[in-house]
Amino acid sequence: MPLEIDYEKIGLKVGLEIHQQLDTSAKLFCNCKPELFKEEPEITFLRRLRPTQSELGQIDPAAYFEFQKGVKILYEANTATSCLVEMDEEPPHPLNMEAVEIVLAAALMMKAKPVDEIHVMRKTVIDGSNTTGFQRTCVIALNGEVKTGKKIVPIQYVSLEEDAARKMGEEEGDIIRYRIDRLGIPLIEVATAPVINSPKEAGEVALAIGRILRATGKVKRGLGTIRQDLNISIPNGAIIEIKGVQELELLRFVVEYEVQRQLNLLKISDELGKSEVKEEDIKEEFFDVTEIFKQTKCKVVHKALDRNQRVFAVKLPKFKGFLKRELVPNFRLGTEMAYRARFWGRVGGIFHTDELPAYGITAEEVEELRKAVKADEHDAIVFVADNPENAKDALKAVVERAREAIKGVPEETRAPNPDGTTHYMRPRPGAARMYPETDIPPVQITEDYIKQIGSRLPELPEQKLQRLMKEYRLNQKLAKQILDSEHGELFETIVKESRVSPTTVAVFLTETLKALKRDGIQIEKVSENQIREIFKSINAGELTKETIPDMVVWLSKHENKSVQEAVNSLGLKIISEDELRVFVEKVVVDNRELIQERGEDSFGILMGIIMRDLRGKVNAALASKVLKEKLKEFME
Amino acid sequence: MSEKKEFLGYKGEVLETIKKAEAEIGDIIRVTKNEEVYEGILIPRSEYGDEKHVVIKLRSGYNIGIRITPNTKIEKIGKGAKPAFAPTSSPEQNPKLPKVAIISTGGTIASRVDYRTGAVRPALTASDLYSVVPELANIARIDAQILLSLFSENIIPKHWTEIAKAVAKQIAEGVDGVLIAHGTDTMGYTAAALSFALQNLPVPVILVGSQRSADRPSSDAATNLIGAVTAAAKAPFAEVALAMHETPSDTSITLHKGTKVRKCHTSRRDTFKSVNAQLIAKVENHKVTMLIEDYRKRDPSRKLVLKPEFDEKVALIKSYPGMNPAVIDWCVENAYRGIVLEGTGLGHVGRYCFEAIRSAVKHDIVVAMTSQCIWGRVNMNVYDQGRDLLALGVIPLEDMLSETAVVKLMWIFGQTRDMEEAKKLLKTNIVGEFSPRTLPEKSGE
Structure with missing residues (x-):
C-alpha cells in the first residue's frame, strides 16, 4: 500500500485526458465498420515510417532511433474492417458528422464553447500505430467544466480523433505487428486543466467525465474502449505522462504510486548528491567481460554465449545499494534501468551487482567483474549479454538513467502495470508535433446547428440520478451504482419489459454482477440480450429470480449457448402448480408424525424441506401458500 | 502543392479586420468575441475558405477557425518568429560512388x-x-x-x-x-x-x-x-x-x-x-x-x-456510344496533324464517325487506332467494322498505349512534316513502344 501523504501540501498537480470510443456506424474518415476482427488477417503489408522534421526543424530522437535500428511494421487487415484509407493508400474522406455531433453534445453538456470552424490536424506518431505516421485530431470545443462535489474542474478542450492500430506483437528481425481494424474508430478526448490535487480526486474527475460521456448514449463500452492518460507532477520532480490506463479504479493508485516514485527518486538524488558523485563521473566506458563468464552457470548468460553474443559491463561509481532501492512495490531503480535498456538496446534485461550473486552468477564471477572494470566497494556494475551493438546501446541507456538519478526525476512517458505502478515507455515527445491535415476541408459549425444539438441534449447525470430514484424508487446508493454502471440502459430496458421489481434488477446488474466477477466469473461473456432473456423468463413465470446467478455462471462458461439451454441443463424449469401440489402432499404425508406432534409449528421445517428440493423450480410464495392449504387440509 | 507564393488567403471583411490590427501571418493575436478570448498564431487561410473566419494556432498546436462578427475584436499581441526549415548539412560525398x-x-x-x-x-x-x-x-x-x-x-x-x-x-x-x-x-x-x-x-x-x-x-x-x-x-x-x-x-x-x-x-x-x-x-x-x-x-x-522536339497538333479522342463526330471535324478545321482514336475492343469506332474520319484522312491527317481496353492488342481484321476503318486509312497501333501513341505522334511531327515519313515512323518500333508478342501473364492484376 502506498504511503500516507498529504498531497495538497506537497503540491501535487494532475491533469487528465480521457479518451473513449464513439459508437458510430462508420469510422471517422471512411465508411468502414468501426469493429475489430479475431480471425487471421486477409491482407498484410510491410512499411517503414521515416521520422520527418518537425516545424522546429527537429526530429523526435526516439523515433529517429527506432528508424535507424531498421524497425519495420507489418500491418494486418481484413476487408470487412479496413479499406485503402486505413492502409494510407487513399486520402481520408471528409469528417464523419455523426461523430462530430456526439462530441458537440458531450461538449455542450460540459459547458464547453464549440469552435466556429473545425480544422483537422496531424499529430506526429511514428511508433507504427498509425499507417500515416500521424494521428488525425481536431478540437471541437474549448473551455468547459465538470463538477465533482464542490470543486469545478476546467476542461481545456474537447476533441475528436481517430483511434490507432492495435499492436499485436514483435517478431524477429525488428518487425512490429499492428492490426489496423481499430485505426480510424472515432474517439472523443476530454482534457482537464492540471488542477487535480489528490489521487482520490483524479478518480472522481474521471468518473464525472465518464458519466457525461455515457449520458450521450453514443459511446462504446467494455474493455479497451476507454483509455485515460495522466500528467502528474510534484515540485522539484518532473511532469510524467502516463498513457493508457484502462480501468477507472486504477487511476488513484497510479497517482499515488507516481508520487511515491518521484519522492523516492528525489531522496536518491539527494543521497547521491551527498556522496559527491557527479554526472560526468559516470562514463560511457563499456568493458567486454565475456571471458569471465565462459564457464558460467547462469543460464541466461550461457545461452547468449552459445549464440556467440558478448557480455559488456559498465561501472556506476558510488551507486552501490541504490539499484536495489525500491521506488514503488517490486520496482527498483535497477528496474527503471532495465526498462530503459530494453527500449534503447532491445535487450532482454540487465544484471547488476546489487542483486548478485544470484541467478547462477557466483561471488567469484562478481569479484572478477569488479577487477575487470576497476570498481571499488562503493560502485555498482551493470552488465548485459547480447550482440555488441545492442549491448552497448543498452548500457548507454543505463548510463544516461544513472546520470538522471543524480539530477532527480527524468521527464518520461510511462505505461501502467496491472497494479498501478508504471514503467518507462519512451522519452516525452517534444511539443508542437501538429500540422494541418490538408486533405480534409475545414467544417463550419453554425449557431443554428449548435442550437439544434443543444435542444436535444440527453439528460445530465445529475438529472438522471434524480429520475432513477423517483421513477423506479431506487435508493440513492443503488441509483448511483446504476448511473455509473455499464448497464444503465439495460436496466431501464429490463424494467420496461418485465414486472420484476426495479430494485431487484438494479441489485442484480450492479452488486450481483460485481460479486460474480470478484469470484472469477467472466461475466462479460454473457450478453445483454441473454440477461434480458433471463428477466423475460422470470416475467413469464418460467424461472425464479433466485436462479439468476446460477444462470449467469452457466452462460459465462458456455459461450454461444441460449438461455433455454441453460434452463434445461441446470434443471431449473419451474414445476407446474399441479406438480407442486403433488409434491407438497407427499411431504405432508411423509411427515405426518411431525405434524401431529407440532401442529402449525411444523410449517417452517416442512417449508425448508420443500425449498431444499425445489429451489429454483418453484416460486417460494406459491409453495408457502400451497403448504399452508395442505397443512390445513391434513389437520382437519 | 501550391505553385503560387505563400499568401494570406484572407479576403473581404476578415482581411480588413486583420489589417486594422496590423497583424501579419505568423503573429500572435488575441481574438475576443462574446466574452470568449482566443490566443494563437495567425495562420493563412486556404484560398477556398470563406470570408468569415480567421484561423489561429492555439498553444496546444491545434488550429481553429473563429467567425468574425461585428463585435469580434482582433489584437496583435506578439510578433511571430518566421519558421525556418533547417536542412541538415550535406554529408561528405564519397568520390568512389557513381x-x-x-x-x-x-x-x-x-x-x-x-x-x-x-x-x-x-x-x-x-x-x-x-x-x-x-x-x-x-x-x-x-x-x-x-x-x-x-x-x-x-x-x-x-x-x-x-x-x-x-x-x-x-x-x-x-x-x-x-x-x-x-x-x-x-x-x-x-x-x-x-x-x-x-x-x-x-x-x-x-x-x-x-x-x-x-x-x-x-x-x-x-x-x-x-x-x-x-x-x-x-x-x-x-x-x-x-x-x-x-x-x-x-x-x-x-x-x-x-x-x-x-x-x-x-x-x-x-x-x-x-x-x-x-x-x-x-x-x-x-x-x-x-x-x-x-x-x-x-x-x-x-x-x-x-531529338527533343514535339508538335502539339495531335489529338487523342476516346470513342464512346453516341460520340459526336464533329469532334473529329474540329481537328480537321483546326489543322491538326494527327489523331489517335482510342477505340473500343479490338479497335472500333461507330459507323456514324466514318464520314468524319474519311474527311480527316483526306485532309492529310494521320489517323491511328489504339484500344480503350488498355490491355491487349488492336486487330482490325476480325470484324467488318475494323476492315472498313483500315480501308479508310486508319493505322492500327498494335498493343501501344493510347498515351504513348499520342506522345509518339507529337514527337513524329516534331521530327518531320512529311506524311509518308510520319506514317512510316508511326508503324516503326522505335523505342519498344510495340511488343511483338502478347504474353499470357502480367495482364494487370
Whole structure:
C-alpha cells in the first residue's frame, strides 16, 4: 500500500485526458465498420515510417532511433474492417458528422464553447500505430467544466480523433505487428486543466467525465474502449505522462504510486548528491567481460554465449545499494534501468551487482567483474549479454538513467502495470508535433446547428440520478451504482419489459454482477440480450429470480449457448402448480408424525424441506401458500 | 502543392479586420468575441475558405477557425518568429560512388509542407534530399537541380523538350545516371516522351514520383528515391524507365519501360503498371535484379541521340456510344496533324464517325487506332467494322498505349512534316513502344 501523504501540501498537480470510443456506424474518415476482427488477417503489408522534421526543424530522437535500428511494421487487415484509407493508400474522406455531433453534445453538456470552424490536424506518431505516421485530431470545443462535489474542474478542450492500430506483437528481425481494424474508430478526448490535487480526486474527475460521456448514449463500452492518460507532477520532480490506463479504479493508485516514485527518486538524488558523485563521473566506458563468464552457470548468460553474443559491463561509481532501492512495490531503480535498456538496446534485461550473486552468477564471477572494470566497494556494475551493438546501446541507456538519478526525476512517458505502478515507455515527445491535415476541408459549425444539438441534449447525470430514484424508487446508493454502471440502459430496458421489481434488477446488474466477477466469473461473456432473456423468463413465470446467478455462471462458461439451454441443463424449469401440489402432499404425508406432534409449528421445517428440493423450480410464495392449504387440509 | 507564393488567403471583411490590427501571418493575436478570448498564431487561410473566419494556432498546436462578427475584436499581441526549415548539412560525398543527377520538375515527391501553415512548397535541392533520405549518400554522389516546379497536369510538350535537353546536358557531363522527379499524374506521358526524345542512351534515365508527400512519415518518396537512385547508379540497362512501388509494402521498387507504363490507380502507391510488357527490373534491399534479358546495356561511351522536339497538333479522342463526330471535324478545321482514336475492343469506332474520319484522312491527317481496353492488342481484321476503318486509312497501333501513341505522334511531327515519313515512323518500333508478342501473364492484376 502506498504511503500516507498529504498531497495538497506537497503540491501535487494532475491533469487528465480521457479518451473513449464513439459508437458510430462508420469510422471517422471512411465508411468502414468501426469493429475489430479475431480471425487471421486477409491482407498484410510491410512499411517503414521515416521520422520527418518537425516545424522546429527537429526530429523526435526516439523515433529517429527506432528508424535507424531498421524497425519495420507489418500491418494486418481484413476487408470487412479496413479499406485503402486505413492502409494510407487513399486520402481520408471528409469528417464523419455523426461523430462530430456526439462530441458537440458531450461538449455542450460540459459547458464547453464549440469552435466556429473545425480544422483537422496531424499529430506526429511514428511508433507504427498509425499507417500515416500521424494521428488525425481536431478540437471541437474549448473551455468547459465538470463538477465533482464542490470543486469545478476546467476542461481545456474537447476533441475528436481517430483511434490507432492495435499492436499485436514483435517478431524477429525488428518487425512490429499492428492490426489496423481499430485505426480510424472515432474517439472523443476530454482534457482537464492540471488542477487535480489528490489521487482520490483524479478518480472522481474521471468518473464525472465518464458519466457525461455515457449520458450521450453514443459511446462504446467494455474493455479497451476507454483509455485515460495522466500528467502528474510534484515540485522539484518532473511532469510524467502516463498513457493508457484502462480501468477507472486504477487511476488513484497510479497517482499515488507516481508520487511515491518521484519522492523516492528525489531522496536518491539527494543521497547521491551527498556522496559527491557527479554526472560526468559516470562514463560511457563499456568493458567486454565475456571471458569471465565462459564457464558460467547462469543460464541466461550461457545461452547468449552459445549464440556467440558478448557480455559488456559498465561501472556506476558510488551507486552501490541504490539499484536495489525500491521506488514503488517490486520496482527498483535497477528496474527503471532495465526498462530503459530494453527500449534503447532491445535487450532482454540487465544484471547488476546489487542483486548478485544470484541467478547462477557466483561471488567469484562478481569479484572478477569488479577487477575487470576497476570498481571499488562503493560502485555498482551493470552488465548485459547480447550482440555488441545492442549491448552497448543498452548500457548507454543505463548510463544516461544513472546520470538522471543524480539530477532527480527524468521527464518520461510511462505505461501502467496491472497494479498501478508504471514503467518507462519512451522519452516525452517534444511539443508542437501538429500540422494541418490538408486533405480534409475545414467544417463550419453554425449557431443554428449548435442550437439544434443543444435542444436535444440527453439528460445530465445529475438529472438522471434524480429520475432513477423517483421513477423506479431506487435508493440513492443503488441509483448511483446504476448511473455509473455499464448497464444503465439495460436496466431501464429490463424494467420496461418485465414486472420484476426495479430494485431487484438494479441489485442484480450492479452488486450481483460485481460479486460474480470478484469470484472469477467472466461475466462479460454473457450478453445483454441473454440477461434480458433471463428477466423475460422470470416475467413469464418460467424461472425464479433466485436462479439468476446460477444462470449467469452457466452462460459465462458456455459461450454461444441460449438461455433455454441453460434452463434445461441446470434443471431449473419451474414445476407446474399441479406438480407442486403433488409434491407438497407427499411431504405432508411423509411427515405426518411431525405434524401431529407440532401442529402449525411444523410449517417452517416442512417449508425448508420443500425449498431444499425445489429451489429454483418453484416460486417460494406459491409453495408457502400451497403448504399452508395442505397443512390445513391434513389437520382437519 | 501550391505553385503560387505563400499568401494570406484572407479576403473581404476578415482581411480588413486583420489589417486594422496590423497583424501579419505568423503573429500572435488575441481574438475576443462574446466574452470568449482566443490566443494563437495567425495562420493563412486556404484560398477556398470563406470570408468569415480567421484561423489561429492555439498553444496546444491545434488550429481553429473563429467567425468574425461585428463585435469580434482582433489584437496583435506578439510578433511571430518566421519558421525556418533547417536542412541538415550535406554529408561528405564519397568520390568512389557513381554520380547521379536529379532533375526536379515538381509534384508530390518534390514538395514539402510548411508545418506552421500547412502550405506546400517545392523542395528538392540536394540538401533537402539528404535531410529527408540520408541513405542516398551511401548509394551515389548526387547533384540536384530544380528545373520546374509544376503539378504534372500542367506539364506540356514544351516541358518535355526542356527536360530532355537538361538530361542530355547531364549525360554530356558524364553522370552515371539521371533521375527525374515528377508528379505522378502525367509521369507516364513524360516517360514516353523522353523515351522518344533521348535515343541511344548510354546510361539509365529514371523517372520517379510519389503518391504520399515526402513530409509524411509514411511517404513512399524515400523508398522510391532510394530505389530510383540505386537503379540510376548501378542498373546494367540504359533506357528510360519509371520507378515506383511494386505493392502497398515498402519492400520493392519496380522499373517500368517508359513507353509501356500507365498510372492505373488514383491513390495507391503501386499505381503504375507495365501494360502489355514485362517489368524491366526490380530494386530490393539496394540491389537491382533484371527481369528481362533483352535490353540496351549501359555503355558510357555510347553517343546519345537527342531529338527533343514535339508538335502539339495531335489529338487523342476516346470513342464512346453516341460520340459526336464533329469532334473529329474540329481537328480537321483546326489543322491538326494527327489523331489517335482510342477505340473500343479490338479497335472500333461507330459507323456514324466514318464520314468524319474519311474527311480527316483526306485532309492529310494521320489517323491511328489504339484500344480503350488498355490491355491487349488492336486487330482490325476480325470484324467488318475494323476492315472498313483500315480501308479508310486508319493505322492500327498494335498493343501501344493510347498515351504513348499520342506522345509518339507529337514527337513524329516534331521530327518531320512529311506524311509518308510520319506514317512510316508511326508503324516503326522505335523505342519498344510495340511488343511483338502478347504474353499470357502480367495482364494487370
